[in-house]
Amino acid sequence: MPQQNMIQALNAAQDILLERDPNVVIFGEDTGYFGGVFRATDGLQAKHGLQRVFDSPITEAGIIAMAIGMGANGLRPIAEIQFSDYIFPGFDQIISELSRLRYRSAGQYTAPVTVRSPWGGGIRGGQTHSMSPEAFFTHIPGIKVVVPSTPHDAKGLLISAVEDDDPVIFFEPKRLYNGPFDGDHEAAAKSWAQHSGGDVPDGHYTVPLGKAKVVRAGKDASIITYGTMVHVALAAVAKSGIDAEIIDLRTLAPVDLDTITWSVEKTGKCVIVHEAPKTSGFGAELSAAIQENCFYHLEAPITRVTGWDTPYPHAHEWEYFPSQARIINALQHVMKV
Numbered sequence: 155m156p157q158q159n160m161i162q163a164l165n166a167a168q169d170i171l172l173e174r175d176p177n178v179v180i181f182g183e184d185t186g187y188f189g190g191v192f193r194a195t196d197g198l199q200a201k202h203g204l205q206r207v208f209d210s211p212i213t214e215a216g217i218i219a220m221a222i223g224m225g226a227n228g229l230r231p232i233a234e235i236q237f238s239d240y241i242f243p244g245f246d247q248i249i250s251e252l253s254r255l256r257y258r259s260a261g262q263y264t265a266p267v268t269v270r271s272p273w274g275g276g277i278r279g280g281q282t283h284s285m286s287p288e289a290f291f292t293h294i295p296g297i298k299v300v301v302p303s304t305p306h307d308a309k310g311l312l313i314s315a316v317e318d319d320d321p322v323i324f325f326e327p328k329r330l331y332n333g334p335f336d337g338d339h340e341a342a343a344k345s346w347a348q349h350s351g352g353d354v355p356d357g358h359y360t361v362p363l364g365k366a367k368v369v370r371a372g373k374d375a376s377i378i379t380y381g382t383m384v385h386v387a388l389a390a391v392a393k394s395g396i397d398a399e400i401i402d403l404r405t406l407a408p409v410d411l412d413t414i415t416w417s418v419e420k421t422g423k424c425v426i427v428h429e430a431p432k433t434s435g436f437g438a439e440l441s442a443a444i445q446e447n448c449f450y451h452l453e454a455p456i457t458r459v460t461g462w463d464t465p466y467p468h469a470h471e472w473e474y475f476p477s478q479a480r481i482i483n484a485l486q487h488v489m490k491v
Contacts, residue, residue, distance in 0.1 A: 158354040159333045163305035164194045164270075164326065167312040168232060170358050172202045175230060178316060180207045182217055182234030182270075191236055192272055192331055218244035218269065222252050225267040230316055235271040238325060239285040252321045253296035264319040268312070273301065274382055274429055275461075276329030276475060280468035286381075286430035286461070291323045292407040292439065298322040298363055299407040303330065303384040305354050307404060310361030318363060327381040366410035368417070372399035375423035375488055378414055378440055380404065383427045383476060390481035398425070398485055406436055414440070415447045422453035423488040429476055432460040454491035457484045 158166065171178045180195055186209040189196030199207040210217050214235055221233040235241045241248075248269070255265040275284035291299050300315055300322055302308035308326065315322035333352075369384060374396050377387045380403040391398045399417050403409060418424045424444055426437040437458045444456055459476045467474050 156354060156356065157352045158305045158309075159331065159352070160302070160305045160308045160326065161192060161194050161331045163309040163354045164312060165196060165198070166354070167309040168195060168198060169201070171230075171232070171313060171316050172198065172206055174358065177228060178206070178230045178232065179224065180232045180234070181210050181220070183210055183212055183236045185209060185234045190234060192328070194270070194326075195234070214240055214242075214244040215247055218247035218252065221267045221269070222247065222255065222265060225265045225321075226255060226263045230266045230268075232268045232270060232316060235269060237279075237283050238271040238273040238287055239282050241269075241271055241287065245290070248291070248297070248321075248323075249294055253294050256320065257296060265321045266316070266319050267321045268315045268324055269322070270312075270324045270326065272328045272331070273325035274327045274329060275466055275471060276327075276382060276429075278468065278471060279328070281465045284466040284471075286325075286428065288323075288325055288406055289430060289434060289436045289439075292409075292436055296320065297407060298405065299325070300363065300405050301325045301327065301381040302404060303327065303381055303402050305352055307361050307367070309354055310359050311363065311404065313358060314360040314363050317360070322363070325381070329382040330385070361404070364405045364408045364410055366404055366413040367402045368399065368413070369402045370398070370400040372397040373421060374398055375425060375485055376401060376414075376417040376421045377425045377427060377481070377485075378403065378417075378444075379427040380406065381429070383429060386476060386478060387427055387481055390478040390485070393478060394482045394485050396485045396489060409440070409443075411443055411447065414444060418444055418448045419451040422451055423491075424448075424452070424456045425459060425481065425484045425488060426456065427459045427476055427481060429461045431463045432458060433463050435460055454488040457488055459484045
């Protein structure tokens with residue numbers, strides 16, 4: 155199997171989808187001729203033509219609205235929002251129209267729309283290019299929310315998303331696009347090499363939506379996480395000396411509660427990690443669900459390691475970004491209880 159980074163895997167997935175299904179189209183700001191800001195659609199317009207891969211005006215509301223119309227009329231659009239921070243002008247279209255199309259038409263229409271968007275921090279993008287807005291979308295019935303952490307999963311999950319008959323918000327961790335971490339994240343770079351799934355099969359394959367993955371088995375505590383934080387958690391556990399199990403959710407809605415509860419019931423202790431702000435973040439929903447389902451197995455309070463409740467700070471990115479040290483402190487705290 156070839157080694158690919160996440161950008162290459164996403165590009166390959168879209169190439170395969172365009173080849174297999176004439177109803178698949180790709181569009182967004184700079185996705186056509188330029189191949190996307192991060193090059194995830196590089197070469198696809200030249201290969202598949204202007205009618206299959208094309209540029210849109212700078213109007214996120216228009217991008218989402220056009221995708222809804224396409225989906226309702228038999229196409230399978232992949233709409234790219236250039237950064238997840240920019241998705242909010244299209245928020246009303248997603249919430250009021252896209253999420254409800256199947257329900258309000260009693261199944262007469264479906265909305266097989268995939269909205270791709272670079273997501274999260276770690277690339278010094280500042281406050282307007284580093285948000286993690288996943289919690290907004292997990293709150294809305296009718297939308298599936300996906301966050302891959304490896305090239306292998308990114309390709310398989312994207313193929314599953316586009317082939318699904320319901321809308322999927324597909325957030326892609328920018329920090330993982332081109333491979334391992336660097337600088338003071340040396341241990342995370344090692345975890346990337348060991349766990350990234352850089353071996354990406356050729357051709358068509360799927361990774362099921364709604365199914366979490368145990369990326370590290372353990373017995374002392376459970377770490378529930380997704381996206382970039384999977385690799386930070388792996389590096390933290392390697393340093394901590396604590397035999398923690400790490401669950402990569404992969405899909406946030408619908409979330410794989412069976413795998414989460416199985417792990418927490420086994421270990422009795424739980425640390426939730428995400429880079430979005432803490433208040434009303436997706437970790438709050440996870441914490442409530444774990445408490446409701448695992449109360450009699452918990453041996454310590456559930457602990458969250460998250461971003462801070464501030465705008466994303468350009469000058470203090472690594473103080474904001476949940477670090478190995480903060481994850482280790484959380485693990486040590488639950489182990490003392």
